[in-house]
Amino acid sequence: MTQVHDPYPRVTATDHLPDADRRLFRQFGWGPASSPTHRLIHHPIEEYAAAHPAAVAVEHLGETLTYGQLDRHAERLAGVLAGFGVGPGDSVGLFLRRSLPMTVGLLGTLKAGAAYVPQDVGVAPAAQLRHVMRTARTKVVLTASDVAGLVPVPEGVALVNVDEVMSGALPAGPAQAARRAAAGRRPAVPDDACYVLFTSGTTGTPNGVVVTHRNVCNLLLTEPGGLGIRPGLAVAQLLNIAFDMASWEILGCLAHGATLLIRGRDIAATAERADVLIATPTVLSRIDPARCTRVRTVAVAGEPCPRPIADTWAGAADFYNCCGPTETTIVNTMHRHTPGTRLTIGRPTPNNTVYVLDDRLSPLPMGEVGEMWAGGDCVSAGYLDNPALNTERYAPDPFRGGGAMMFRTRDLGRWTPEGELEHLGRTDDQVKVRGFRVELDSVSAVLESVPGCRQAVTLRRDERSLVSFVTPADVDTDAARRAVSAALPYYCTPAEVHALDALPVTARGKTDRAQLHRLAAAGPVPAPAPVMSAVAQGVVS
Template sequence: MHTGPALDALSAVDKLRFSQYGCGPTSTPPFQCVHHAFSFHSALHPDDLAVQDVSDAITFTQLDRQSTCLASRLRVEGVGPGSRVCLLVERSISMVVGILGILKAGAAYVPCDGKVVSDTSLEHILKDSESKVVITLGKFFHRVSASKLPVIFLDKPPPCACSTGNLCSKPEDRSSPDDSVYVIYTSGTTGIPKGVDVLHRNVTNLVCLVPGNLGMAPGVRVSQLMNIAFDMAAWEILGSLCNGATLVLRGQTSKEWRAAMRTADVVIGTPSMLAPHDPADYPNIKTVAVAGEACPRAIADSWAGHARFYNCCGPTEVTIVNTMHLHSPGRSLSIGRPTPNNNVYVLDERMNPTPIGVPGIMWAGGECVTRGYLNLPDKTNERYKVDPFMNDGSIMFNTGDLGAWRPDGTLEHLGRIDDQVKIKGFRVELDGVAVAMETTDGIIAAAAMLIDGELWGFVTPDCVSEDEVRIATAKIQPYYAVPTHIVALGSFPRTGNDKTDKRALRQLALDFRNREKAISVCEKQLEPLVTSRIANGAAAGPQTNSSSTSSLTIAHTVEEVKTDKVSDTAASPVFLIRQPSIVDHSKGLDAPMPSEDSASSVELKTEAVFREPWDGYEKDVLPDKLQGKTVRNLRHQIFSLYRRLFGVVFVTNMAIFITFLIRGGADAQRLGLITLANLFVAILMRQDYVVNTFFNVFCAVPPSWPLSIRRVCARVYHIGGLHSGCATSGVIWLALLCGQATREAIHGGIVSHASVATVAISYSILLLLLGIVIFAHPSMRSKRHDSFERVHRFFGWTSIILVWSQVVVLTNDYRGDQSLSHALVHSAPFWMLLVMTGSIILPWLRLRKVPVRAEVLSKHAVRLYFTYSTPIPGSFVRLSVHPLKDWHGFATIPVPHEKGFSLVVSKAGDWTNSRITDPPSTVWVRGAPCFGVLRIVPLFQRLVFVATGSGIGPCAPCILEQRVPIRLLWTSPNVRETFGDKLVDEILGASPGAVIYDTRKHGKPDMVKLTLRLVKEFNAEAVCVISNQKLTQKIVYGMMSRGIPAFGAIWDS
């Protein structure tokens, strides 16, 4: 495979996977033409059954003779290589004879089902294909009599050599692999049907190689269920002929259909075709392959438990299918990998490969790519392009399907490009909605359609609960992609190609809308009458609830009116309508629904009930907590990772401390080194660049890694435990240093000893550090934050000056015969102190005043806009009006693909209140944006965010980035009034499924229960909480104790 500039944007891993995943295995088909493969097996097994009908059968020898006779007749009519012959038939042995005879003549067959194809389509196909001859049955002659083309009847063969016992002369074989084998005309749902020109080598590359041959071989029986005009019928028919298998034709009735399936080893069909069948009824079936439409997981699991089940994909233009997936029950369902000698590329709009997991358009290359569309050069040039990733001039085809590579090298089908619709301004994949509906228990199949601006969902069977469908869909799809109307059918109408007939579904929906309007008018006219009946007791029944009684009465009366006033539509299906806001119809009229195979009763149900995401959550049953109460409290509350890190550092230091005491202690110089080492680590663990480095390293773990690893890496923000542990230990070591220095100053040492200056400086530093530690305690810091800031800053700066003095004086005390300068540069404390000082000074070197644009959102919040930097989502900046007095940290909100960022300042004290009432035009900033807890977002595949009030600030950038699917739970009084429409709309635009809970209107919720509901509905891997200390700890514990990874800010540091 050629690797050029198109791959430059990919990582090294994705480049490798592009080649590994995109190319199918290389293999040479044993035959290059379909009829050559048939002739081989016919000579090898002449007496085997080639085709079996309901009441007849034909051997390979008989089929060979009859098809040869037909080929000779076609040659007489001038048919040869490059010719096309229209085959207007129905499913029969004669149909197979016709196919093989045309191929032996060197021509391509153009299949049409005489019972299905419309007159308009047939007229177009005859003209567009330039068929030289029509091969048909006597019953269909009237359909082609006006074409003036030569007609050959398969059921009325003329006298020939075969009728006298002699063999017809076999026509000269002039076929090549690049000759056409058949021309399939698409259904024409988007316009005039297009003829796809398929070559012999295209077909043999699929049906003569594993896995496309599906195990077909002599003695194997292959069912023929598909309509001949559907290219999957070619897989059945040509696959069987090419592999010496027996083709079993189904009859017209469902009984004959099942009889054919009960004798088959291999079945090829659409998921809709298999849906009504129970695999347990067909123990004979060994291999099943489905394609043509999205396969529901339930069908795949059901059949895969009884046979080898292949889920396949590929449009007609790439020869039936070009990807196949052998499914196992309970495993993820995909469309698999490229078949032999074929390639699949997932490309963006600029024709560049997308990274693993990123959706794009699927392009197909290799031996599967057909010649193009008949007589449509512009359309062919639009969809067929030279393959830029191969150096052989081969062609690739734009399938129009959306897909993405999974990490395991299989393809995930994401629907059609033309199935993308806009709903409420948001892009929606209709196939994705259908897949979401299919997750409902009991659903066999589902479809979604946009009809008159509303999203309709169709499901089967008709016994499912609309509420369950809606709830299951909402777990996966955002609110705007949950169907407004749910229609339950006993079975889906099907096209002649055995696909779901979406035109029929659309018409059913439109018919319903018309009836709904008529019934609404009737109800309004009857309301006075109903009221009168209820008042007079006419509707009395066993019910005691007055609303139930009135509903039943109205329903009954409406049915009467429907019978009287809407009788002109009685021949069409009648629908059951549920409109709780008006009436609950308990019954509906049943009428037969016309169907191709049988007349079945169809009942349409629809509801328009709006449900809030939190409705009924109080009744949700919480999962049991894991482990015993004592163990989980120790693990998740007392010994958090932060405290464990603190403990490791502290215990290690104390072990050394005790060891020194047991061994008689250490001199002041050694104690000074240990003290400074602890303070060195403590300061570095609070340095912006060091913190950012830790986050970048741990958050670089790919989201494809096991969750057990990622959840540990996500706790990188607990590194503050190292800071606190070292700082506390440093103070204790400093106290020991003070004691040892005092003893040495009084009693002196053997060689060297601490001076009085060292003692004085050490005690001064100890007092300052004790002040910092006291104000840094969480309880003190929360109450006196401004005092903590000032003490931490000024005591810290004073301490660092005194530590320089201490290092110089202490080094001088113990330098012996060395010069002071020599002793300093050769001592570890000097260099550690130099790094410490640089670490403290560095952010202040980046102190600057920057312009700011303020947007007052309300009397409670202001949004500030900056352009001096574009930070990464999950970071925060420090702002100040008086740099030496106080600093305040705020989460940044960068806008994707734009320079700059914004942040939200909400009312939480004097400083923030001043910024709201008197918005600044400039503010001071220092250092670099520093990462916070939400920097961990890229580690996960799906997340639930929980924010209260202004906690939306840190959450907003991660939501707006849309790098990871996020479901937001935001509780706050009237968010639009507080934070403004712009911010709220931005968040809803990026996360339309966001749940905004107005605490002023609904009261305070049970956050644990509500969060668990969203986690379950959204299938989230983890939860991130941005709230106050009490609520954060409650939610994090509520999740963690139930095995759900949860992350929130740390208040211990």
């Protein structure tokens, strides 16, 4: 990671804190020490395939791959990639749709020592695919024959159809020879990239985040990040492959010998057959827990979880409310929720830290609201080709030292007396209305306490007013406004509350705030049907 200058004044001491808070700063902020079972995330998959080749690894639309088949196809593909000169330090585009070839492409890339760069070709526009290939410097793009025409391959980049490798259409001999030749190259190491995820940039240009094997193994191969996944269980694969939580679904499942159920168009049908669900709250809100009798573990992240959703699912399964941006490797805090108790984002996961700091990076007393900085083995290797943003968001960890880095999450939080973190919105979710600072998530939290309300989103409509959207469509919007008026200052009360059947979602399963802004700006909110069609378009991608 390239640093250009250090914009943060260094305050490393905790002497200003009361004695009790100095102790709690470390007691609360440091996650437990734990050693992952492996150092490279594909190694446990290979080991399980060798020991249990007949076990079903992946299922999609009635077709399956056993672990033995998955490993053989991926090994063959790794040879093909090696023939193109792909090895440690390289990136391979994984541009396709949910499918069996998707898992072969992912594992084959890791076997070659390279990092996979996932994009859903059914959602990502051509300009974004070109940006991803250029920024990640991909030598090869893996796709499938039915969607290869959607990939704008520039000169110098090879296009490989994974399904043709699986069928034997590409000759095995040269691939195997290339694989043997590649054996002389250095092997992959824990600090090599495992995948590169492209997140939404502040200027509209996606930023590539480099996530290493060390980062991934630290979450998926320790508990609670492993979610108790084991052979004999089924994990639903519901999310867009370009979203980092999809890596939790796919790698978290296969690294523990379970069966990955890749969904088709019907999300609920797949969820109902699964033992483990990993989703955003918005996606989870569209699944009926009463029909998911097999589900024993649920983990949500990606956006704040409404309390009603957490209480409902926690009554039937082990429910984990989690938090963490892509830059801290999927999630870096987890909380197992009990219905009727305070909903928090929990504590740091193993080998990780969370600090609640002021704008001088000085630790705040316990219970005070500040910005959360994440440290430890979760901290990714940084952004591709963006040294200025690296310097803004990553900084040397003054509390751990030894070259350790920490990441500025832009999430606001505070410690509870029990040593758990309350998520209080984001620094960029703080807006000014009538000259007063308002945290939008605090307004939404009150709305979600109204009887019958499952989910709420609040936006700033203009400098004088807010607008909120709630689900489902039969929520009493007048009662919702009165609830905010009774709980918060007058300037926090939304000028309008609109009830919809469902909130629109992005392709990555998060609430589509941009579409809600458009609805709010258009005047009277139309009937929920257009929103539902947007939901279908985003989630089914």
